[in-house]
Amino acid sequence: MKIVVAYKWAPNPQDADVRPDGSVDWSRAKNAVSEYDPVAFELARRLADATGGEVVGLTVGAASIDTPLARKAALSRGLDRLVMVADDALAGADGTRLAGALAAAVRTIGDVDVVLAGDSSVDVAEGQVAMTLAGELGWLGLNAVSGVTAGDGGVVVERDLPSGVATLAVTGAVVLAASSDAVVARVPGMKDILGAAKKPVEVLALGDLAVPATEVALVTLATAKPDAGARLGVVLDGSDPAAAVAQLVGALRQARAL
């Protein structure tokens, strides 16, 4: 079985500075494997080990995503090899364009049975790209995945939905978006980290891939920093808990919050 893990190498918005006008300064933020992706690596490795299969990592983005550290950080998560598309033409690309690039890369990798991804990325956090990728590939897409095992002629997928936990028998290629609590991902092990530099990496040229051009454009009319609601910010010293609590309760009663 050939399994692709589509992951993101991206910064955490928590480390970004948002200026009052809403523009974002990313200079203090560092790229890392997106927080919700490790579960996809873990499910992929388990599925590959159970079926004697191969796990291929895949990521796309601006040129800056291709660094030795970035390659090793991914390869140390149970990958057999890594494929990437790193081109500044993808800088700031919207999710559908990224999905298009991912799909083109999946087709180039060829004979892929399953694409596993996290349910959303740390920096955009909209939970959409993996399912748009399914649309680009023309494959079945399933999200809220809490488990995947090998099945007859395909895989058996468990989904944890608001309506209940559904089990599906899937034949044919499929894109799965795993929820971050599906399994506890193993910590990258020492052997995988120290052996990462030796694993194969293939960089695909964006120009060689048939990525559909975006037809619908987004025009940003205005940006703003979210109004935190001008909080009062009254902070009390709790080293005398009883006194602090008395003060708090008094203030809350006055504000009619209690």
Next chain:
Amino acid sequence: MNVTSQSWIVVSDDPAVSALVEAARLLGTEVVALVVGRREVAEQTAHAGVDRVVWLGEPADGTPVEAFAGEVARIIADAAPRVVLGAATPAGRVLLGAVAARLHAPVLAGIGSVELAGDQVVVARTVLGGIAEHRTAVSGGTAVLTLAPGTSADATGAPVAIEEVAATPTTGATITDVRVKEQTKVDLGAARTVVAVGRGLKSREDLALVTDLAEAVGGEVACSRPLAEGVDWVAKERYVGISGQHIAPDLYVAIGISGQLQHMVGVRGAKVVVAINSDKAAPIFAQCDYGIVGDLYQVVPALTAALGAGA
């Protein structure tokens, strides 16, 4: 690409679509609902205030609605509406993902409000995990939007006719089992007071401290992501944050929660925010109305006692 002045909404499995219809009305001259799923969903949608209902027929036993994503995309592409709106739910994202891929259009999410400026769809949304707000205009084709779908319509007024069209699922998947979750229905959104707990809590047994306070103050218990996922101490439905519940209670008490933006975006609309944390430098103290820097294991019981004694 030329589009009509129609608004289409994609409905699957759940007929609670009031917000989709409302937005669709604002943006288009005619509201068409494309329904994937059981007949009863189509019937309820027919009461939801739309102008037309197009229904892909009863799915064969065990066929998931996601298997019709390709058909949904085909029909929408043929219709070329001004805007397609779908639910920000698992199935909604699958169906709209196929639509977006077909139309080569980005999907806009995190939407606060929509408006029509001339012929252009304009949305106000939060981006980048909620750290910034954008006002965005869509040009060059169909706008694809996901939003929290809303509530079910009352079955008042005359329903519109249901147009059934043939559709074959394009992919092979069969539902073999569904276990309905036994869970107490938690409506965090309706609670006026919410007491939330985060990683400052050292063990599962200590949750009693939090539930005691919630009881004393008459509120619901919620949590930040690590407690619902990493350690699984609190039900997922009580997780407040960017990919969890978004609530706006009158009073929000955050215990042992550092105040990371991924959590705070879920509670931005709260009237009064109280924070209890031992770390003076925790970001939450810059985002609260009242805060106590102290040991939650002492402050929380003290607060519970103060609220219990003399209401």
Next chain:
Amino acid sequence: MDFGLTDEQQLLLESLDELLERECSESYIADLDATHQPPTTFRQAMNEAGFGSLGFPEEFGGTPSDALTLVMLAERVARQGLNNGYGLELLQAKDILEFGSAEQQQEILGLLAAGDVPFALGFTEPGAGSDNSAMTTSAVHHDGVVTFNGTKTLITNALQSKYLLLMAKNPDVEDPRKAISMYLVPMDAPGVTTNRLEKILWHISDSCEIFLDDVTLPESCLVGVKGNGFKQLMRNFELERLVIAANCLGMAQCAFDDAATYAAQRVQFGKPIGSFQLIQLKLTDMAIKLENIRNFVYKTAWMVDQGEPLKSQGALCKRYSAMAAFEVADEAMQIFGGVGVTIGTRVSRLWLDLRGHRFGGGTDEIMVHIAGRQIVKDHS
């Protein structure tokens, strides 16, 4: 001079951070310390992630690594507040991998993989501490077996270990350097009795007296070459001193961070005590010592990796690191005041545990003995 981390070191430390967060919380450590139990689940988790075979030859399932990486990892585990949590058992196991028979190697590797401490080091005796050649425990070879008699004391982790790595003398050989041999003795062999010593520190590691009364085992319990025991043990001694120093560094950093955080929050006379100059003086000098210890430890590790002869560098490093680390913890205790001696504040545990390293693994004074002679010799 590149003081940066390699990619691999960065990724290893990130994984270690995650492991520590999952498996080694302060409440976990405090609980073990209070109940005098070993950190078995943490060790198992470390082994599962492969950290238990760092630096082992590949044929033993290990990945070759360098001393600098080892000290960084040992430092990080210690910084979590755990004393001797990582590193020493690896080095001791390496002794067996280098000198042991195939059976002995398999046995030790299996124990490590299970998260167990493979053996306790049986060197010290009531009459032989710093003066280890004064040891008297005897090993008499006869008729294909060896018989041991004697007493060992202050043996660390004796109760957790399946084996004792016993240093014993051939009574017929005069020169202690040639008399001592190394043996792997099962702790449950007939004639072996143990008496746990109650201590005031290092509660996670037990310390015991071990009495050997006509303990007789097949000669195959010999590790390596007869008469070569001392040299075999010294092989990894420099590296052990380095790991002890890294352990001290991590714990001192932990105490410092706790104290600095406390100083920034504790309000007296209307201000955080961290705004008073006397507290700032303490914190500043603590920070200077930590910087010194770190540079000393990392530079010494670098020398090992470069294959440079250490001469007395290991002794200098161990002496300074243990002493300065304890001074940092002592000032941290002072900053905490009364709060620092209550159960629930870990600084007192760090203070106690660090005190032990000024004599454990070679006393401050023996380090002078080693280095002082070397210095004079180099200048004559």
